Amino acid sequence: MSVQPQVVSLEGIEKSKQLAAWSAVDNHVLPEHKIIGIGSGSTVPYVVERILTQGSSVNKDRIFIPTGFQSRQLIISAQLTLGDVSQYPVLDVTIDGADEVDHDLNSIKGGGACQLQEKVLAEAAKTWVMVADYRKNSEVLGTKWKQGIPIEVVPFAYVGVLRRLDSIGSPTAGLRMAKMKAGPVVTDNGNFIIDAPFPEAQMKEPAKLLTELKLITGVVEVGLFCNMAKAAYFGNEDGSVTVKWTGGRVEQISPTQ
Numbered sequence: 001m002s003v004q005p006q007v008v009s010l011e012g013i014e015k016s017k018q019l020a021a022w023s024a025v026d027n028h029v030l031p032e033h034k035i036i037g038i039g040s041g042s043t044v045p046y047v048v049e050r051i052l053t054q055g056s057s058v059n060k061d062r063i064f065i066p067t068g069f070q071s072r073q074l075i076i077s078a079q080l081t082l083g084d085v086s087q088y089p090v091l092d093v094t095i096d097g098a099d100e101v102d103h104d105l106n107s108i109k110g111g112g113a114c115q116l117q118e119k120v121l122a123e124a125a126k127t128w129v130m131v132a133d134y135r136k137n138s139e140v141l142g143t144k145w146k147q148g149i150p151i152e153v154v155p156f157a158y159v160g161v162l163r164r165l166d167s168i169g170s171p172t173a174g175l176r177m178a179k180m181k182a183g184p185v186v187t188d189n190g191n192f193i194i195d196a197p198f199p200e201a202q203m204k205e206p207a208k209l210l211t212e213l214k215l216i217t218g219v220v221e222v223g224l225f226c227n228m229a230k231a232a233y234f235g236n237e238d239g240s241v242t243v244k245w246t247g248g249r250v251e252q253i254s255p256t257q
């Protein structure tokens with residue numbers, strides 16, 4: 001039995017997320033695509049919603065790979081076939097959310113602490129595409145997403161990582177604390193998250209900063225995604241969608257298209 005898509009009429013930010021997700025699916029999830037990565041966050045359910053509208057005849061031959069607990073549940077509840085990246089190390093396409101995307105398609109990810117598995121699936125995909133609402137569309141990383149770069153760290157090493165971050169430009173970096181549990185956020189991989197804000201000068205060179213951060217002992221993965229995306233889709237308030245393509249081209253999809 002297949003799940004039938006239940007498409008409801010949305011407004012505001014949710015509508016913008018849905019517009020971005022639907023446009024990205026329409027352009028990048030093609031009938032011949034069989035191994036599909038599903039990212040994390042609040043925009044990605046609209047990706048699955050749109051994929052379901054492609055019908056059970058195409059979806060029954062597909063394997064869907066999640067980026068964490070949330071997207072795993074999303075795939076299961078949509079009654080799509082769940083797979084594992086160790087079993088399917090090459091994906092046709094992965095669609096994921098983003099916390100902020102700059103003019104070069106570099107992004108901050110990990111607002112939901114999922115960046116490790118997300119980056120594995122981004123690297124494994126022949127095509128990696130981001131979807132977000134207009135609030136995430138930026139020129140320089142850190143201008144809209146101000147809480148810092150999410151950094152996944154081994155619990156044992158977190159104090160040393162904080163000290164190192166202080167010395168390389170992030171004195172206010174801090175351990176992300178849980179909301180409904182005493183203590184820190186624990187990732188799907190059993191690690192901690194540090195949120196590390198950096199000055200604009202460093203954020204303007206995200207690939208350089210990424211390299212520097214990854215060299216810190218105890219860091220598992222950094223929520224900076226550089227030179228990975230083919231495109232980023234942003235749903236706008238007026239119902240249009242802005243698409244930033246790798247190479248700098250920007251496309252506007254009008255509400256009526």
Ligand SMILES: O=C[C@H](O)[C@H](O)[C@H](O)COP(=O)(O)O
Pocket residue numbers: 039040041042043044096097098099108109110111112113114115118132
């Ligand atoms: O760890 C979480 C992920 O990187 C999300 O894709 C990111 O936080 C965007 O989430 P949302 O679509 O809820 O803004």
